[in-house]
Amino acid sequence: MTTAMILTVSDTRDLNADKSGLYLETALKSQGVNVLDRQVVIDDAVDIQTQFLLFEQQSPDMILTNGGTGIAIRDVTIPALTPLIPTQIDGFGEAFRELSFKEVGTRALASRAIAGFNTRQQLCYCLPGSTNACQTAMTALILPEYEHLLFERRK
Template sequence: MAHIHADAPFVPLNIAVLTVSDTRGFDRDGSGDLLCAHLIAAGHWLGERRIVPDDIYRIRAVVSEWIARDGIHAVLVNGGTGFTPRDTTPETLAPLFDKAIDGFGELFRQISHGDIGASTIQSRAIGGVANHTLVFALPGSPKACATAWDGILASQLDARTRPCNFVAMVRPDATPCVSRQPATTPVAAERVEEKPA
């Protein structure tokens, strides 16, 4: 079970937030507001915040810009993860990933099951690493964003979380997880022969 290691320092991340919506502006962006408030309350920095329509190329352009920029450590995208014809966020982001974080979507759906039952299978939340930047796509509802932050992201974006977290992958100055430290080859002890008395 993951826990916060008291002796490890907190390492703030610079996190960008993108809301995908055809209808919302900043005055009605409850999910974006929630994510910004949560990441700031946790001690991270808000790198930038934008809203774009459900359009593959506009979403991809913004996320590509952020992952190419030095100093953006993580991108949180909310919206466009359902099954309507306009929901294209997973298809938009997946080609950008160098590595998919399959466990993010799996765990999100597992946690959500307690709240929404079998309807959780309709969430296509995904995560990945792109150009040493963490990218997570969440559903567009504030409740789902709170579930993702509280249940997964708050701990995985905290360098104090043990046994493992993602911070050292995007902040080289953070202490790596024990499981990601290079293995050392044991050195055979030299045999010391005692001289006869």
């Protein structure tokens, strides 16, 4: 069984108000993925890295983050996690922005969403905090492809 952990990055949400994280959990569980944990941290690079590394040490197959992927000064998820995800899947971000462009127009250009593998070969996704953006990523990109990506990486 595939396992996952979810990290929400937000200055305004807690676990109870985390609609995007809850959506990700529900979507993964509906596909038989065992969600081991879901946490919320503030938009702080050290807090993001710390929780991400704690998740990494628990050996899930996937780590999904949501929030902090835009271009605002407080959006530090991508600069915080890029060093921890050395193998990037460039096509994910490109495809996500293309899909988002069809939904929200040029606002999609501000998204820095990424996917890749960390040093423990766990599949990592960094998604925007918007629930709609998480739905787009999950339905069009993540759920149809995560098993194949994990298979390919583990060959």
